[in-house]
Amino acid sequence: MYLGLDIGGTTIKAGLIDEENRVLESRKVPTVIDNLEGFISKLTEVICDFQKSRPIDAVGIGVPGLRSSKTHVIATSPNIPCLANVNLEKMMADQVHLRVVTDNDANAGAYAEFVCGAGTGLQHLAYLTLGTGLGSGLILNGSLYTGASGYGGEFGHTVIDPNGRLCACGKQGCIETVASGTGIVTTARDKLRTGRNSRLNEIAPPLTAEKIYDAAVRGDETAREVFADTGHWFGLACANLINLLNLEMIVIGGGVMASGEFLLGKAIEVARHYAFASSFADCQIVQSRLWPDAGMIGAALLARDRA
């Protein structure tokens, strides 16, 4: 039996996956982000708890960051800084005496959608998660694409608007600055600054993508425009991926997509306009089937399949 962990900036989700790729049992605990010792001991506690009830063959861990496929060290993890330059696989294996596999969290999500989610049976797909940021993973020619050193599949920091917003990564105009939860909030603030009459003015701070979605559902024009604008950028980004990789599917997950009907329709319309007709015809753009468990399931599957 395989245990998958999806490490988020605030929460760790852990679940046992059975032979039919179903979640048998899962739990959530808060993430320790500021010290490695605390982080490791929290993970050890979670894994040992599962070990008490069932025999575990291996553990997979999805981390928000770039992981080297050569050294297995996490090169960088902006949201959990204590993980930078750490070989988490080795540290955890020493703690729990099990085989431990790590990968980027969105790579794990992509693998799950490919093995048992929206993209089952396909060979070429991208998995994009619209959360606080924009995560991504690629399945190409029927396997998880990781590139020269395991850092491949990063799409959120593609520059799509050189005169655009400053990004948390230090660059300007990354797709993540417009197509993400943070981007949605910034787009709403930009619109409100022009003095519009909108329900969004009455929302108790902090403004969130979820609250903007609620306003959109209730018919607020500004909130709907925010999602349409976001969908436009996201569709443009999808067209670029479709042209470059001639994908069969783009699977969209993440907290923002749970409230995504205002966004997805616009994104598909814009992607159709910008992509080559022949390449667009090959590609479905769909919602995740495994969200919010895709990363956790994928991590367990990687532990099983990456021997």
Next chain:
Amino acid sequence: MYLGLDIGGTTIKAGLIDEENRVLESRKVPTVIDNLEGFISKLTEVICDFQKSRPIDAVGIGVPGLRSSKTHVIATSPNIPCLANVNLEKMMADQVHLRVVTDNDANAGAYAEFVCGAGTGLQHLAYLTLGTGLGSGLILNGSLYTGASGYGGEFGHTVIDPNGRLCACGKQGCIETVASGTGIVTTARDKLRTGRNSRLNEIAPPLTAEKIYDAAVRGDETAREVFADTGHWFGLACANLINLLNLEMIVIGGGVMASGEFLLGKAIEVARHYAFASSFADCQIVQSRLWPDAGMIGAALLARDRA
């Protein structure tokens, strides 16, 4: 022995490749672009000429367009419109009684650089050709990446500036509008419109990337700025590719790169700024080793290796 043909908008280059991937013999003839019958009979003539002197095992043809790997039909070819919806492989095989393989011309170039050019021994590379437009092909995990239907690897029509120039493809802000021979000429015209004092004002029309390069070599500031601006856009585009695909190499060919020292240095500097440090560290950005024969050699190699 394998014969490779590289079909350009104005010239067909054809060459025989020996067992050590060297060009034994080659020739150039003008392309017929406006009628299929004329196009086919010109190709037949060239191939039959080679057949007279040596036994040919198969013929590879690189075409500027999107070729379906499922039906082998060319879906679209903007520069040679008579090829649209044609199964060139079958038509030519019927004419010359040899096995005939076709692919996108830049895909063929990528394959050549991978097998016996700048990228020999690598697993992940992009080949970009800066000519009139911007052609591209990808080698991922040690093989030519073509995607779901053979249309993959198209990077020139990635939107990088949504408010940018109109593109020949009908969209706006494609990389090709700034990083190509045509883009270089447009950038120069834009600068001259502001009334600058430059050698470029004295050049007999038509203005070309080559003439702008000559002016840059002679120290013309405006011409140098044109190449620096182009290098900036090209570097941004390379950073996007490096982040998404964690490549080991970007190989740059094409007529513009033959005059490229003003462009390449800037491109590398900008790519370093925009790409993740860990991914940039994996990737060399270099000039093609096989240009201007990469497409022709690659077409022959595809005929040999794609049985």
